[in-house]
Amino acid sequence: MVQHSAAVIASLRDDFDALLDACWAEIEGTAEPELLAALHAPELRDHRVNALYYWETLLMRDLCLTKLRGGNRRERAELAELEHTAQALRIAAAVRLREDRQQPRRAGPKGFEQVCVWLLSLLLPQEYEAAFGAAMTACDLDPARTRLPSHDWWRWGVERGWIQDVMTPEAAHLLSLDDEAFVAQVRRALAGQAVPGAESPPVAERWQGAFKELEQQLRAELDRTVAAARELVDDAFEASLTRIVELYGELAELRVQRRQATRRYLGMKDTIVELVDAATESVREWCCSTAAEEVARVHPLLWSRVRSAVWEHRGIWDRDGFTWLGNSGGVLADSLRLAVRSATPPRPHSEMVSTAQPPPAAGVAPAPLTVATDASGYGEVGGYGWAAEDGRTHSATCVEGRSSVESELIAICETATAPQLSDRELRILSDCEQAVVAINTALRRRTPEALPFPVSDKVFDHVARALRRTVPFRATWIQGHGGHPLNEEAHRLARAARW
DSSP states (O other): OOOOOHHHHHHHHHOHHHHHHHHHHHHHTOOOHHHHHHHTSGGGHHHHHHHHHHHHHHHHHHHHHHHHTTOOHHHHHHHHHHHHHHHHHHHHHHHHHHHTOSSOSSOOOOSHHHHHHHHHHHHSHHHHHHHHHHHHHHTTOOHHHHSOOSSOHHHHHHHTTSSOOOOOHHHHHHHHSOHHHHHHHHHHHHTTOOOTTTTSHHHHHHHHHHHHHHHHHHHHHHHHHHHHHTTOOHHHHHHHHHHHHHHHHHHHHHHHHHHHHHHHHHHHHHHHHHHHHHHHHHHHHHHHHHHHHHHHHHOHHHHHHHHHHHHHTHHHHSSTTOOOTTTHHHHHHHHHHHHHGGGSOOOOOTTOOOTTSOOOOTTOOOOOEEEEEEEEEETTEEEEEEEETTSOEEEEEOOOOSSHHHHHHHHHHHHHTOGGGTTSOEEEEESOHHHHHHHHHHHHHTSGGGOSSOOOHHHHHHHHHHHTOSSOEEEEEOOTTSSOHHHHHHHHHHHHTTO
């Protein structure tokens, strides 16, 4: 086994440029054994993820520029392969980093009864929350003080006495700024300038939220600039390429800093969660079971199906080595939800269209059917799902994509070619901008050869089949995890289909 040098680790940790060079050697496959051993040392895992994020973004830039300059298919394929390698290395490193957490947030339920209670709370959250609050009150605990918030974590923790208000003058100044001035401070940080108070816990949530908004704005400007570049020539074309290089450079730095800001934010949340859990540990299990009994009394059929589903899936959660970290708990939750869906009371929402509505008048074409699609994972572990506004859904494994974008593209194509949707014009919603742009470009030019980036032969075939669809369809981008019911349902289906 190759031993890593403490001196090498220290040099890589303290010099980001040196770390970038080392990670590039790893991506290319030319790194020496000693360097690889140092890169994979626990002390460098967090830094390595940042560097891989950076390279992944720069490779996206190079691929974009190559396509705009008319690079041949081989050049594009080589760059796409390097980008895929960087992405795969980053994901693997991030997973390992999560596994190393010594105190994970809410490790998850243990045992059959607790898993049943957990699933019931996911299926009927409002009823369960009310019953749980009543049980907490019976234990002389204030439910409002122990019910974790969805936002404003620092203020919530201070107001309810869980943490002390250690607001520094610098942090207070930042939080007093309006949105425009606050974002200006975030931009200063991106430019490498020091911003006093930026790393203070009270600022963490707003700081990482501003990074998220900036990234969305930056990506939108990139899309506009790339689209405009395709129509330009000569000096104007070269000027647009220069701007694209600048934007990708900003995006690379932003992704690294946003990740660091998110880690600070999650660390602050962890502190509050651990304090609340420690204070309620002695009564939490009793309150959970009492709340479940109350909800089960009102919904006996659902409770019966919950218990059956949990028992049928015991091979997943009741085994050594199973962890609730990462996506494991969420994927299991989605699988269990699917297993009991038929017994779940219907929850109407404004986005759904009842199938009982009268058909359109003769000679009048029906409006396009809105269908959300999503993919989860790629390679050996992948799934996709779609959810239509008329209530129909479908999911299946998706193992032919070499990257998350390819899997999302397959999901769109599988939705377009679904036999049960073949007679309606479709408006397909996807939260992957690259996949949406790709399929719409191919549709506009009526050939899979028009895809703006290289794909595997199998994905190419998926696109070709979708383009042969006789009834029109078009893909539309929507913000992922933004609360859109069809998108959320497609996401749950895709994750559950990975099993």
